[in-house]
Amino acid sequence: MMFSGRTKNLAVIGWPIAHSLSPVMQNAALQKAGLDFAYIALPVAPADLPEAVLGLRALGFRGFNVTIPHKTAIIPLLDEVDAAARAIGAVNTVVLEEGRLKGCNTDAAGFIGALEARSFSLAGKRVVLLGAGGAARAVLWGLFQAGAAEIVIGVRNPQKARPLAEEFSRYGTIRLFEWHEESFRHAVRAAELVVNATSLGMVPEIEASPPIPWEEVQPGTFFYDIIYTPAETSFLRRAAAQGCPVLNGEGMLVGQGAAAFKLWTGKTADFAVMAEALHGALERGRSKKPKPER
Ligand code: NAP
Numbered sequence: 001m002m003f004s005g006r007t008k009n010l011a012v013i014g015w016p017i018a019h020s021l022s023p024v025m026q027n028a029a030l031q032k033a034g035l036d037f038a039y040i041a042l043p044v045a046p047a048d049l050p051e052a053v054l055g056l057r058a059l060g061f062r063g064f065n066v067t068i069p070h071k072t073a074i075i076p077l078l079d080e081v082d083a084a085a086r087a088i089g090a091v092n093t094v095v096l097e098e099g100r101l102k103g104c105n106t107d108a109a110g111f112i113g114a115l116e117a118r119s120f121s122l123a124g125k126r127v128v129l130l131g132a133g134g135a136a137r138a139v140l141w142g143l144f145q146a147g148a149a150e151i152v153i154g155v156r157n158p159q160k161a162r163p164l165a166e167e168f169s170r171y172g173t174i175r176l177f178e179w180h181e182e183s184f185r186h187a188v189r190a191a192e193l194v195v196n197a198t199s200l201g202m203v204p205e206i207e208a209s210p211p212i213p214w215e216e217v218q219p220g221t222f223f224y225d226i227i228y229t230p231a232e233t234s235f236l237r238r239a240a241a242q243g244c245p246v247l248n249g250e251g252m253l254v255g256q257g258a259a260a261f262k263l264w265t266g267k268t269a270d271f272a273v274m275a276e277a278l279h280g281a282l283e284r285g286r287s288k289k290p291k292p293e294r
Helices: 022-033 046-058 083-088 107-116 134-145 158-168 182-190 234-241 250-265 271-287
Strands: 008-014 037-043 063-066 093-097 100-104 126-130 150-155 173-178 193-196 222-225
Touching (some): 008 022, 022 037, 022 250, 022 271, 063 250, 083 107, 083 134, 107 222, 107 250, 126 182, 134 150, 134 158, 150 158, 150 182, 158 173, 222 234
Parallel strands (some): 008 037, 008 063, 126 193, 150 173, 193 222
């Protein structure tokens, strides 16, 4: 791709940032659309965040993604924050419009979009959600926006998760259980969708899985793990072995990127091109042999 004095700039800021897959995904989509934009990864240490944000504004960036550890810390540095980002308490996309910084959150849209692409409609559905961390907040917001009837949250530590459950109960019906409780077993039996938003099963601990009472699972219950490394977690492997439909987190990651692309460029990203670029990068990462110990 040829850059010129007219090229518009986009970035992702985080710390560390070298392993971000966003540049690969976004540049593939920008190139496919024939847009004169460049997307780069910028390492920003936590203490430098305010200066970095001012710098991006001064440099006239069109926008940028925000990742760990800045997603919440950036909020007070912005001029405006959309409803999703406010409810989720995290910004993953910033758009610069006439010098004003607008914070958005496209994680929920990515999460729901991937389900819709599988023709799963959430309207009136009973959902079990495992985990109550940062990603669970985007999942909860997305589930209620898409019309889920009831969400049962299963966690290891309900006391820690209670403030989150109370906060989100203003958007719909939520029940919270320790995931070995009998009531949680019943919820799994009744659920039409079970979502893993814990980090259990992510590399390198790939044998880990949240505790599901598999004997209670009804045929047809949809299992969605937002983890994307490995491609098939032990949670999804077990669900697939029971004949249940399954979905991993790759589509969510592409979807949040495609939604950010739309906010910056006004154009619809080629989802398949982004998905292929991401999948290729993930596969290259997965096939890398661990470095020998010295
Ligand atoms: P987080 O804020 O650290 O939350 C992690 C959650 O997992 C918490 O509920 C935590 O419970 C639970 N957990 C972690 N280790 C556990 C263990 N050993 N036993 C029981 N529960 C455990 O992380 P996050 O940002 O929400 O991310 C969660 C996962 O989502 C990660 O694997 C991440 O890669 C994935 N993710 C995917 C996407 C995507 O686009 N596909 C986007 C964001 C995140 P406690 O609070 O009790 O520790």
